[in-house]
Amino acid sequence: MATILYHGEPNGPSLAVLAALAESGLDTGPNAIACRAIDLLAGDRHRIAGLTETLALDFAVEGEGPVLVIDGEAMTESVFVAQYLDEVAGGALQPRDAYAHWQMLMWCRRITERCAPAAAFLGLRAQGADRLAAMSDDDFATLVAPIVSEDLKQRWHDTRTGAFPDAADTDSRAKVAGAVDMVEAQLVDGRDWLMGPLSIADFETYGWLMGMVAILPEAFADRPHTAAWLARVRARPSVQSALARSATGRPEAAWAPGPEINRWG
Amino acid sequence: MSDITLYHWEPNANSGKPMLALMEKGVPFTSHYIDMLAFDQHKPDYLAVNPQGTIPAMTHGDRVLVESTAIMEYVNDAFAGPDLMPGDAQDRWRVRWWMKFMDQWLGPSFSMIGWSVFVGPMVRKRDPEELAAAIDRIPLPERRIAWRKAINGSFGEAELAESRRRVALGIALLEAELGKRDYVGSDSYSLADINIFNSTYSLPLSQPDLAGRDKTPNIMRWLKRVYQREAVAKTWAMGRTDLAHRYSLIMEGID
Numbered sequence: 001m002a003t004i005l006y007h008g009e010p011n012g013p014s015l016a017v018l019a020a021l022a023e024s025g026l027d028t029g030p031n032a033i034a035c036r037a038i039d040l041l042a043g044d045r046h047r048i049a050g051l052t053e054t055l056a057l058d059f060a061v062e063g064e065g066p067v068l069v070i071d072g073e074a075m076t077e078s079v080f081v082a083q084y085l086d087e088v089a090g091g092a093l094q095p096r097d098a099y100a101h102w103q104m105l106m107w108c109r110r111i112t113e114r115c116a117p118a119a120a121f122l123g124l125r126a127q128g129a130d131r132l133a134a135m136s137d138d139d140f141a142t143l144v145a146p147i148v149s150e151d152l153k154q155r156w157h158d159t160r161t162g163a164f165p166d167a168a169d170t171d172s173r174a175k176v177a178g179a180v181d182m183v184e185a186q187l188v189d190g191r192d193w194l195m196g197p198l199s200i201a202d203f204e205t206y207g208w209l210m211g212m213v214a215i216l217p218e219a220f221a222d223r224p225h226t227a228a229w230l231a232r233v234r235a236r237p238s239v240q241s242a243l244a245r246s247a248t249g250r251p252e253a254a255w256a257p258g259p260e261i262n263r264w265g
Numbered sequence: 266m267s268d269i270t271l272y273h274w275e276p277n278a279n280s281g282k283p284m285l286a287l288m289e290k291g292v293p294f295t296s297h298y299i300d301m302l303a304f305d306q307h308k309p310d311y312l313a314v315n316p317q318g319t320i321p322a323m324t325h326g327d328r329v330l331v332e333s334t335a336i337m338e339y340v341n342d343a344f345a346g347p348d349l350m351p352g353d354a355q356d357r358w359r360v361r362w363w364m365k366f367m368d369q370w371l372g373p374s375f376s377m378i379g380w381s382v383f384v385g386p387m388v389r390k391r392d393p394e395e396l397a398a399a400i401d402r403i404p405l406p407e408r409r410i411a412w413r414k415a416i417n418g419s420f421g422e423a424e425l426a427e428s429r430r431r432v433a434l435g436i437a438l439l440e441a442e443l444g445k446r447d448y449v450g451s452d453s454y455s456l457a458d459i460n461i462f463n464s465t466y467s468l469p470l471s472q473p474d475l476a477g478r479d480k481t482p483n484i485m486r487w488l489k490r491v492y493q494r495e496a497v498a499k500t501w502a503m504g505r506t507d508l509a510h511r512y513s514l515i516m517e518g519i520d
């Protein structure tokens with residue numbers, strides 16, 4: 001059966017997975033994985049036809065992100081989908097040494113657990129909430145009807161009603177700025193990529209930070225290593241090919257409800 | 266002597282994951298018991314190992330590792346012994362998915378309930394001034410809030426209700442998963458089983474309305490299979506509190 005990657009605009013987790021796919025080479029050849037663009041903020045992810053196992057789609061911690069469908073099973077969580085692609089390709093995007101691998105996993109967790117919810121919150125408020133607020137009640141009800149997870153559905157409602165609490169705003173700014181600080185500190189020894197060799201951590205981090213440059217410019221001020229790294233990741237052919245899939249021409253401004261902000265320490 | 270030291274509390278939730286992973290791999294380690302209810306994890310000796318003041322942590326030579334699930338992956342990668350990740354890439358993806366689902370979505374809800382009914386009442390009886398000083402020493406601000414709520418019994422009704430909703434749903438999803446496969450995420454015993462067992466081994470006692478022989482036969486069959494592993498018996502024998510004792514109670518009542 002065909003393998004299909006459903007992805008949103010190349011930003012955040014969709015960018016990370018599209019770049020990993022291009023690095024893996026699995027997007028070409030006779031058994032190539034087909035890419036299908038979907039509009040995450042239209043709720044398209046909850047209307048994918050022909051699925052037989054939907055657990056990971058319905059309850060993705062990541063929220064609205066890319067979905068790799070293999071034999072009817074929906075696979076989610078961008079870091080793990082990227083690992084899958086890399087492993088199938090016998091790839092080089094994960095350190096082989098156990099400790100270096102642990103460091104990459106820890107890095108990705110800091111991004112997905114702390115930075116991603118914050119970036120999704122700030123991005124959605126700046127560049128997504130209006131679109132949902134402008135919808136009619138009926139259209140919005142139709143959009144959210146197939147969403148299985150109650151807490152994800154609640155994040156859609158909060159976005160539409162403009163429920164962006166001040167405390168979460170302060171917290172989110174600090175977390176995005178903290179992620180940038182972490183990147184800057186990591187690169188200070190002159191390395192090109194976050195883990196030394198290019199890895200999934202570069203794509204996951206780039207995906208979440210790319211759109212923050214315009215929204216939270218102060219976090220990136222006087223961060224020369226980060227600026228150079230952002231340009232380096234962007235210039236990578238796999239990232240260029242991912243960005244070229246944008247339907248809007250402004251992928252960095254495309255957001256959809258993401259992971260929740262930690263509810264318990 | 267082993268060059269591995271594991272700083273852990275009871276074989277339960279996060280501490281139990283690397284304990285059991287090391288035991289399954291047959292890797293000898295020095296056990297350093299951290300009494301969480303005595304706030305050992307916030308004392309200077311331990312903060313020198315893990316400045317976050319959370320458990321578990323593991324040292325391997327001069328390397329310091331934290332984050333229970335990531336420590337397990339390290340243990341599996343770094344040492345010989347049975348492979349605790351499935352051979353198939355899609356199975357490995359599923360194993361990672363379940364571990365994240367537990368670590369970030371379901372586990373925190375188990376914790377909140379556990380802290381409100383167990384940890385809080387255990388600690389609450391102590392001298393209030395001593396407790397206030399202990400809380401002031403906690404490095405992570407979110408943990409300070411959590412400890413205050415546990416001690417004062419001041420979790421909000423809405424957040425507890427949400428945690429109960431997630432626990433009930435998580436148990437139902439796990440029951441469905443174990444109807445499809447022998448183990449969590451694949452047909453072989455893996456890190457996902459170690460992860461999830463550590464938060465579910467006492468469900469028939471702690472959540473009798475949600476889990477048990479009639480309500481969740483798949484979970485019960487899986488628990489029993491995991492309970493019978495030698496590494497599990499050895500790990501749970503390292504427990505010092507009633508938590509670990511619950512394991513044998515369930516073991517006795519399981520069929």
Ligand SMILES: N[C@@H](CCC(=O)N[C@@H](CS)C(=O)NCC(=O)O)C(=O)O
Binds near residue numbers: 301318319320321332
């Ligand atoms: N995500 C971390 C969480 C570690 C954690 O929070 N551990 C709890 C015990 S299960 C703890 O240290 N609590 C004591 C405290 O916060 O003071 C992991 O999985 O290792």
